[in-house]
Amino acid sequence: xxxxxxxxxxxxxxxxxxxxxxxxxxxxxxxxxxxxxxxxxxxxxxxxxxxxxxxxxxxxxxxxxxxxxxxxxxxxxxxxxxxxxxxxxxxxxxxxxxxxxxxxxxxxxxxxxxxxxxxxxxxxxxxxxxxxxxxxxxxxxxxxxxxxxxxxxxxxxxxxxxxxxxxxxxxxxxxxxxxxxxxxxxxxxxxxxxxxxxxxxxxxxxxxxxxxxxxxxxxxxxxxxxxxxxxxxxxxxxxxxxxxxxxxxxxxxxxxxxxxxxxxxxxxxxxxxxxxxxxxxxxxxxxxxxxxxxxxxxxxxxxxxxxxxxxxxxxxxxxxxxxxxxxxxxxxxxxxxxxxxxxxxxxxxxx
Amino acid sequence: xxxxxxxxxxxxxxxxxxxxxxxxxxxxxxxxxxxxxxxxxxxxxxxxxxxxxxxxxxxxxxxxxxxxxxxxxxxxxxxxxxxxxxxxxxxxxxxxxxxxxxxxxxxxxxxxxxxxxxxxxxxxxxxxxxxxxxxxxxxxxxxxxxxxxxxxxxxxxxxxxxxxxxxxxxxxxxxxxxxxxxxxxxxxxxxxxxxxxxxxxxxxxxxxxxxxxxxxxxxxxxxxxxxxxxxxxxxxxxxxxxxxxxxxxxxxxxxxxxxxxxxxxxxxxxxxxxxxxxxxxxxxxxxxxxxxxxxxxxxxxxxxxxx
Numbered sequence: 180x181x182x183x184x185x186x187x188x189x190x191x192x193x194x195x196x197x198x199x200x201x202x203x204x205x206x207x208x209x210x211x212x213x214x215x216x217x218x219x220x221x222x223x224x225x226x227x228x229x230x231x232x233x234x235x236x237x238x239x240x241x242x243x244x245x246x247x248x249x250x251x252x253x254x255x256x257x258x259x260x261x262x263x264x265x266x267x268x269x270x271x272x273x274x275x276x277x278x279x280x281x282x283x284x285x286x287x288x289x290x291x292x293x294x295x296x297x298x299x300x301x302x303x304x305x306x307x308x309x310x311x312x313x314x315x316x317x318x319x320x321x322x323x324x325x326x327x328x329x330x331x332x333x334x335x336x337x338x339x340x341x342x343x344x345x346x347x348x349x350x351x352x353x354x355x356x357x358x359x360x361x362x363x364x365x366x367x368x369x370x371x372x373x374x375x376x377x378x379x380x381x382x383x384x385x386x387x388x389x390x391x392x393x394x395x396x397x398x399x400x401x402x403x404x405x406x407x408x409x410x411x412x413x414x415x416x417x418x419x420x421x422x423x424x425x426x427x428x429x430x431x432x433x434x435x436x437x438x439x440x441x442x443x444x445x446x447x448x449x450x451x452x453x454x455x456x457x458x459x460x461x462x463x464x465x466x467x468x469x470x471x472x473x474x475x476x477x478x479x480x481x482x483x484x485x486x487x488x489x490x491x492x493x494x495x496x497x498x499x500x501x502x503x504x505x506x507x508x509x510x511x512x513x514x515x516x517x518x519x520x521x522x523x524x525x526x527x528x529x530x
Numbered sequence: 531x532x533x534x535x536x537x538x539x540x541x542x543x544x545x546x547x548x549x550x551x552x553x554x555x556x557x558x559x560x561x562x563x564x565x566x567x568x569x570x571x572x573x574x575x576x577x578x579x580x581x582x583x584x585x586x587x588x589x590x591x592x593x594x595x596x597x598x599x600x601x602x603x604x605x606x607x608x609x610x611x612x613x614x615x616x617x618x619x620x621x622x623x624x625x626x627x628x629x630x631x632x633x634x635x636x637x638x639x640x641x642x643x644x645x646x647x648x649x650x651x652x653x654x655x656x657x658x659x660x661x662x663x664x665x666x667x668x669x670x671x672x673x674x675x676x677x678x679x680x681x682x683x684x685x686x687x688x689x690x691x692x693x694x695x696x697x698x699x700x701x702x703x704x705x706x707x708x709x710x711x712x713x714x715x716x717x718x719x720x721x722x723x724x725x726x727x728x729x730x731x732x733x734x735x736x737x738x739x740x741x742x743x744x745x746x747x748x749x750x751x752x753x754x755x756x757x758x759x760x761x762x763x764x765x766x767x768x769x770x771x772x773x774x775x776x777x778x779x780x781x782x783x784x785x786x787x788x789x790x791x792x793x794x795x796x797x798x799x800x801x802x803x804x805x806x807x808x809x810x811x812x813x814x815x816x817x818x819x820x821x822x823x824x825x826x827x828x829x830x831x832x833x834x835x836x837x
Contacts, residue, residue: 378792378795455670459670459672462672462674462675463672463674463777466674466777467777467780467792482674482675482678485678486678486681486781489678489681489682489685489686489693490686490693493682493686493687496678496679496682497679497682499675500671500675500678500679503671503672503675504667504670504671504675507670507671508666508670511666511670
């Protein structure tokens with residue numbers, strides 16, 4: 180904690196946490212990697228697509244890959260005027276564009292679902308990571324699989340954080356029998372082996388990415404609830420909370436405006452670890468066939484198809500394994516750094 | 531001592547009953563008909579007759595009947611495997627899973643404990659740091675990833691072992707290793723932390739001051755204390771290794787009980803779902819009791835509090 184000694188500890192709690200976090204090299208590297216991963220996921224249609232970024236077609240200029248990227252953003256699709264031939268289903272840009280036409284192709288000029296003639300090819304200059312059993316480019320599938328893992332990680336943990344923080348805040352702030360009931364509820368949910376529960380629910384529901392996110396969110400909120408509860412129990416006795424109460428602020432206002440901002444940082448730690456866990460759960464479910472359904476790509480089902488083709492095409496195994504490992508690793512690095520930054524004493528000694 | 535064990539066994543039976551009741555509830559709540567998945571369209575009266583044959587029309591009677599059968603290990607017929615009873619299926623697949631799980635725990639302890647001891651003794655050395663990396667990999671990678679990697683390297687590239695299946699000795703090492711990795715990593719970490727804690731305590735300083743050789747201090751004094759948390763972790767871990775191996779079993783196509791668990795849930799095979807869950811729960815309970823009992827033998831301090 181040399182930063183505390185050199186610089187006067189001015190500024191808000193959040194600034195203090197950020198300063199401590201920045202002093203941790205591994206955490207910063209992890210954060211940079213997460214930003215990179217988010218970038219890859221967000222710009223996936225620009226990095227790997229079967230349509231060019233810019234091209235001239237029948238005398239007019241088109242931006243098919245950029246249009247696709249914008250369409251992925253919720254509620255932003257209306258900006259794009261319709262009527263482009265590239266947006267039509269079944270439009271094969273590669274066949275339509277002549278070789279000498281002006282076109283800038285993405286880094287990986289294959290879509291994640293695009294079927295080529297070479298199946299189970301080892302890595303080559305054309306296909307950097309090779310192709311899968313249906314002749315789909317593995318690089319493109321890995322890039323678009325990142326979208327799934329980012330979505331699952333953030334949305335499922337968003338659901339979990341919402342439930343967990345609400346339950347934890349109410350239990351911690353109100354105390355008494357409300358706390359007793361909610362704490363028992365948390366204990367019951369903790370006791371269920373979550374993977375089995377998720378499996379059972381997935382058997383019941385249709386296997387799809389939305390259901391995976393919802394089920395993970397509904398089962399993984401307990402850790403967040405426990406931390407929020409503890410923080411609220413501590414914070415509500417502090418002077419600023421008592422002062423707010425004395426000034427006549429209502430319970431909801433105190434909880435949301437005064438206590439929640441202070442409880443956010445420790446909760447963020449559990450959420451970060453939770454994202455890593457959610458990515459693993461999604462990969463596992465997709466591997467078993469309960470998650471993202473082929474042909475849509477996810478790291479889990481790419482590994483599954485690698486597993487089925489193990490004898491003929493072992494090259495397919497490594498990319499998804501490395502991707503899953505790195506994704507989990509960077510979230511864990513950031514989680515560790517954040518934990519140390521939030522309060523070195525609060526989470527006990529590092530093991 | 532015996533009274534405690536008996537009491538814990540009784541509590542165990544009560545827990546088993548709760549597990550049974552809960553599973554039963556889940557099974558009857560899940561919609562869908564196991565006979566509807568058959569290839570042909572059956573007339574409704576046939577379905578009704580089948581349901582009556584398997585007591586599916588009266589949940590209360592089924593609840594009592596299954597429980598009565600379960601007391602002498604008769605779990606009734608399986609829907610999915612026509613000529614098999616659930617007991618036969620379990621009798622055939624459980625030993626496979628037990629072998630795999632025990633072997634995995636053996637590997638985990640035999641590798642994890644020395645790694646933990648060594649990295650604690652040479653703290654922050656190169657071995658400690660690389661062990662830390664290994665622990666991170668072992669804990670953060672799921673078994674279907676490590677299993678597939680192992681399979682690719684050893685079965686496909688090096689061709690030292692068969693690619694999957696069960697029956698010969700050569701089928702054992704890969705699934706056992708894949709299953710043991712997370713436990714190995716956790717045991718290494720537990721041992722390291724325990725050793726570091728113990729190394730800093732007063733009795734170690736006394737022992738060193740007495741002039742005892744380092745080897746004796748580490749193995750006779752420090753290790754004894756450091757191994758206790760590992761021991762208490764072994765119970766749940768062994769149960770988990772034997773019951774939670776269905777992903778490993780799927781990767782290496784091992785005919786263990788895990789596959790039946792997943793398949794029975796998919797096929798709504800009531801009897802098999804409930805019997806596998808019961809067997810799992812029983813294993814977990816038995817191992818917890820065994821380790822707690824063992825624990826109070828090893829550490830006489832907690833004999834009084836080990837209830």
